[in-house]
Amino acid sequence: MERIVFLDRGGISVPLRPPCFPHHWQEYPDTRPEQVVERLADATIAITDQVAITAEHLAELPNLRLIAVAATGVDHVDVDVCRHQGIAVTNVRNWSVSVPEHAFSLILALRRNLLAYHDVVQGGAWQRSEGYLVQVEPMPRSLSGAKLGIIGVGALGSAVAALGEAFGMEVLYAERKGAAEVRPDRTPFEEVLAQSDVLVLLCPLTEESRGMIGEAELKLMPRHAILVNCGRGGLLDEAALAKALEEGVIAGAGLDVLTQEPPRDGSPLLDLKQPNLIVTPHVAWISDRSLATLAEQVIGNVEGFVLGHPRNMVV
Missing domain, CATH: 3.40.50.720 (NAD(P)-binding Rossmann-like Domain)
Structure with a gap:
C-alpha cells in the first residue's frame, strides 16, 4: 500500500x-x-x-x-x-488563471498611478481641491500602443501576452539571456529590455536565470518603464531594483515574489515607501x-x- x-x-x-x-x-x-x-x-x-x-x-x-x-x-x-x-x-x-490576472493588476495599478490617487482621496486632498480633479505626477500612461516584454514564454507568458494584445500592446518575447542564436519568434534579451514599456518576468528560477536582472539590465530599460515579477524572487537583484526605483532609473515595479520568503530578514524593497512600488505576498497564483x-x-x-x-x- x-x-x-x-x-x-x-x-x-x-x-x-x-x-x-x-x-x-x-x-x-x-x-x-x-x-x-x-x-x-x-x-x-x-x-x-x-x-x-x-x-x-x-x-x-x-x-x-x-x-x-x-x-x-x-x-x-x-x-x-x-x-x-x-x-x-x-x-x-x-x-493558474490568476497569475496573468495578478500581473495585469500590478501593471494597471502602476501605469495608472492608482496608489498615489488612492492616497489623494484618503488624505483629503480631493475634498479640499478647488477644481473637480486632483492630478498627481507622473501622468498615468496608457497601455494601448505600449510594448510589453515577456521573459518566460510558457503558458503564463502566453496568457499575459494575450491580455496585453487585448489592451492594444505590442508583445516582445525575450530570447534567453546570452543565447548565441535568436529564434524566429523571439527578440534578443537586451533589445527587449531596451524597448519594453512594461517588462514581465514569468520564468522559473534556475542557475541560468538566477540574478538575470541586475543594475546593468535595469539601466538598459527606458526611464518610464515598469517591471513586474510574478516568477521567482531570485530572478532579480533586490538591492539594485530598490536603488533604481529611488533614483528614477525605471518608473516603477510590481512584485509578487521576493528572494527570501517569508522575508524575515527584510528586503531593501520592503524599506521603500513610495507609490511606484507594489509588493504582494506571493499570492498571484491564488484563486478559487x-x-x-x-x-x-x-x-x-x-x-x-x-x-x-x-x-x-x-x-
Whole structure:
C-alpha cells in the first residue's frame, strides 16, 4: 500500500479528492526543515507545495518513490539527487488563471498611478481641491500602443501576452539571456529590455536565470518603464531594483515574489515607501478556480505514477 504524506497541506485551501488506489494518507498544515525526514520516514510518496526536500533529506528516505510538487517550480527539490536515486518528480502545469490576472493588476495599478490617487482621496486632498480633479505626477500612461516584454514564454507568458494584445500592446518575447542564436519568434534579451514599456518576468528560477536582472539590465530599460515579477524572487537583484526605483532609473515595479520568503530578514524593497512600488505576498497564483485545477492535477499526477501512466514528469 502506498503511503502518501502531504508536507504542507495548509497552502492548498480547497478540497482534495482521495487517490483511486489503496493508500494511507497523512497530511500536515506545514513542515519545518528539521521535521521532513521524520514525517517522510515511511512514505513512498511525498507531496510538497513549498517545503524543501534536499539531498540531505533524500539520503535518509530509502522508501521514497515519488515527490509530487503542488506547484510549477521545483527549485526547492533536489532534482539531480532524485534522478540519481530513481525518485520520480512531478509538477503541476498550466493551472493558474490568476497569475496573468495578478500581473495585469500590478501593471494597471502602476501605469495608472492608482496608489498615489488612492492616497489623494484618503488624505483629503480631493475634498479640499478647488477644481473637480486632483492630478498627481507622473501622468498615468496608457497601455494601448505600449510594448510589453515577456521573459518566460510558457503558458503564463502566453496568457499575459494575450491580455496585453487585448489592451492594444505590442508583445516582445525575450530570447534567453546570452543565447548565441535568436529564434524566429523571439527578440534578443537586451533589445527587449531596451524597448519594453512594461517588462514581465514569468520564468522559473534556475542557475541560468538566477540574478538575470541586475543594475546593468535595469539601466538598459527606458526611464518610464515598469517591471513586474510574478516568477521567482531570485530572478532579480533586490538591492539594485530598490536603488533604481529611488533614483528614477525605471518608473516603477510590481512584485509578487521576493528572494527570501517569508522575508524575515527584510528586503531593501520592503524599506521603500513610495507609490511606484507594489509588493504582494506571493499570492498571484491564488484563486478559487486556480486552486481547484491545481488540486486535481496533484492527485492526477500521483494516480498516473502509481497506475503506470505517469504525466507531468520532471524526472
